[in-house]
Amino acid sequence: MKDKRTYNSVLEAVGNTPLVRLNKITNGIESEIFAKLEFLNPMGSIKDRIAKYMIEKAEKEGRIKEGQLIIENSSGNTALGLALVAIQKGYKVKVVVRDSLSKEKLDQLRALDVEIHKVDHTLPPESPDSYNNITPHIVAQTPGCFFPDQHNNRDNNETHYYTTGPEIWEQMDGRIDYFVAGMGTGGTMGGVSRFLKEKDPHIKIIGIDPAGSIFYDYFHTGKLEKEGKSLIEGLGDEFLIGCVDFSNIDDMYRVTDKEAFHHARLLVRKEGIMAGGSSGAALFGVLKLARSLDKPARIVTIFPDSASRYLSTIFNDKWMQSKGLL
Ligand SMILES: Cc1ncc(COP(=O)(O)O)c(C=O)c1O
Known part of the structure; x- marks a missing residue:
């Protein structure tokens, strides 16, 4: 029944999200940019x-x-x-x-x-x-509880190695030049990058880290610098956590809160894609990459969650003003 998208439970509707080509925001860009709309999962995120x-x-x-x-x-x-x-x-x-x-x-x-x-x-x-x-x-202190520990449990990465990665490969017909994604626990990046590099080692992988998080500096210098705080929910960390895996990453970009939120707003207004702040960060990364290339490429990214989760923050002028971000 799967081909009809008829399921026995809402849990079966997790995954198999659409991949869409961005076509408005990419004016003047020759590369093709595709985004996986993870906010279309049942609870609204990857x-x-x-x-x-x-x-x-x-x-x-x-x-x-x-x-x-x-x-x-x-x-x-x-x-x-x-x-x-x-x-x-x-x-x-x-x-x-x-x-x-x-x-x-x-x-x-x-x-x-x-x-x-x-x-x-x-x-x-x-x-x-x-x-x-x-x-x-x-x-x-809570006897009998279960702690999945998404930040250190490599089952997190495995999820994306077995689901998100293969879906992207199939949806792109195996023709991918770059994969760009934000890193929070690092699970998405870890699992997808491993899968894609195994399929085609020529695919370049780029991680996005918010200003304030430690991953960017660690990748580029090997040092754990004490950093600040970011307002981008879901991205970056203050510690080197267990699911972060740099082994397949070719480069990392840093994004400020202002850049990420401005791009989330652009995405909503220019493409009609209701995605959140970490999606704005990813969009900032793919546009920066596309503008730096000397020949057109096929670039894939992930939009992890929905703009509807941030109507009172990123999409609210008063809040943006209060944070000095407008
Ligand atoms: C909105 C959002 N975007 C991106 C991410 C990052 O994904 P990952 O934890 O797989 O690195 C998260 C993780 O919490 C998130 O909540």
Whole structure:
């Protein structure tokens, strides 16, 4: 029944997202730019894929049982994906989020009955109460819970090696010159880049990192510089986490909040593609790349989530002004 897109459960509708060619924003650019619309997953982001894969793998290996509480730290999207899996399979979800998370994501998490633990986003990364440090502590104090640990669990990368990568290869008929993607946990980049390089080692891979995150400097200098904060939800980190894999990355670009959000707004207004801030970052990267090339290329990127999650922030002039971004 799959060819009719008729499924036995909403979980089966995860993945197999459309790939579309950008054709308005690319005026004057000879390269072809394609974007995978991951916000068309059931919960509205690419993270539905890893939530489903990580939990189903844990089920197969007997690491999780029905009724268990799943605890995860997330910039919202993984938590929403886990809520979907939990509802379908009979688990509960508690999520650790930064208190800077968009209102839309918080409202959606509440609607899905997810327990929310907010942490102060201004805390320094080394604080025991920071976003990264507090979650293992909460997990240790919650007997019988299951911690997928999307930042360090390589099942995250495996998800994209087995699903997103092959879908892109097939949708592009194996003709790809560049793959460009933002990095948060690094799972998307890790899995897709490995798959594509195995298929065709000539494909060049470019990672996008927000100003304030450590990945860009680490890639270029091998040093872990202390950085600042970015407002792009889902991208970058303050630590070198376990799912980040630089082995197939050829280059990395840095993007500021202003560049990313400006490009997210352009995407909505010029293409009618309702994608969020990390998609704007990806668009900034593909346009920078396309403008630097001396011959046309086929470039693929990922738009991870929806503009509807950021109507009160990126798409709100007052908020943008308050952050000095307009
Ligand atoms: C909106 C958004 N974009 C991009 C990413 C990055 O994807 P990955 O974690 O696979 O690197 C995330 C991850 O949380 C995200 O939420």
